[in-house]
Amino acid sequence: MLIKTLAENIAISEDFGCEHGLSLYIETKEHKILFDVGASELFLRNAEKLNVNIADVDFLIISHGHYDHGGGLKAFFNENTKASIFIHQLAFGKYYSVRPNGKVDYIGLDDKLKENKQIVFTSDIFLICDGLELFSNVIQKEAPLKSNNNLLMEQNGQKVQDTFAHEQNLIIEEDNKILLITGCAHNGIVNILEHFHLLKGRMPDYVIGGFHLSGGSANYETPERIDKIGKYLIETKTKYYTCHCTGIEPYKMLKSVMGDRVEYLAAGSEIII
Numbered sequence: 001m002l003i004k005t006l007a008e009n010i011a012i013s014e015d016f017g018c019e020h021g022l023s024l025y026i027e028t029k030e031h032k033i034l035f036d037v038g039a040s041e042l043f044l045r046n047a048e049k050l051n052v053n054i055a056d057v058d059f060l061i062i063s064h065g066h067y068d069h070g071g072g073l074k075a076f077f078n079e080n081t082k083a084s085i086f087i088h089q090l091a092f093g094k095y096y097s098v099r100p101n102g103k104v105d106y107i108g109l110d111d112k113l114k115e116n117k118q119i120v121f122t123s124d125i126f127l128i129c130d131g132l133e134l135f136s137n138v139i140q141k142e143a144p145l146k147s148n149n150n151l152l153m154e155q156n157g158q159k160v161q162d163t164f165a166h167e168q169n170l171i172i173e174e175d176n177k178i179l180l181i182t183g184c185a186h187n188g189i190v191n192i193l194e195h196f197h198l199l200k201g202r203m204p205d206y207v208i209g210g211f212h213l214s215g216g217s218a219n220y221e222t223p224e225r226i227d228k229i230g231k232y233l234i235e236t237k238t239k240y241y242t243c244h245c246t247g248i249e250p251y252k253m254l255k256s257v258m259g260d261r262v263e264y265l266a267a268g269s270e271i272i273i
Helices: 042-049 073-079 111-115 189-200 224-234 248-261
Strands: 002-007 022-026 032-035 059-062 084-088 095-096 105-106 120-121 124-129 131-136 152-155 158-161 169-174 177-182 206-209 238-240 260-264 271-273
Touching: 002 042, 022 042, 022 177, 032 169, 059 271, 073 111, 084 124, 158 238, 169 189, 177 189, 189 224, 224 248, 238 248, 248 260
Parallel strands: 032 059, 059 084, 084 120, 177 206, 206 238, 238 260
Antiparallel strands: 002 022, 002 271, 022 032, 095 105, 095 152, 124 131, 131 169, 152 158, 169 177
16 A cells, blocks of 8 residues: 655655645555545645645545544545545534634534535445445543543534544555554544454554644643553554654654654655555
């Protein structure tokens, strides 16, 4: 499998743009897949530089209903009229972030786009085709992430703590290897992996995605919790590629625990697994 990072918080060089967002291009033997579209049209510009033709994409997965993962959706529609777009049925809800100054900003998707005929709404376990599967409704065993505290959703006219029921994860199986892709892992990377194990009876060979150990500014998970997560991850025998909302400082902490079992993906990076 070939994976190219089209949008991420930092870039491998000045040749590529970066933003607070995530977009990954995955090429399997049979399919061309886009996982998230970042916050803007940036993924298109970086795709061109990485020789990725967005019009050729077969499937687009939007991991959850936040702008930094689905903000480029309208731009995608303008470039691709054939792909099936898999979005959780709750992803077009109203979602908000409380900023450090106390201001509450809307961070959801553009509601006007939900009528597009390319969209396929998903829930729980959803089979796209052989070797491609989505799952949500993650069982919460570990405590919620501190970095989620400023994230809200609208329910019955009130703004309440987001439950992240709108978040979904992608499983890709090829050549007896399994890749798990997360967008932000708001439900907790440990909880997601435990849920994956419940579904598959094993751990994935590879995991790619954000782990949401940083909530912006200096709002990081505690070093003790990051250390605990790192020790859990290394016991899975899985290779991890992280990015976006993991945060650079938390990544460094994970790296000190996990060594070469974890790497960082920035915009413009290409890997083969």
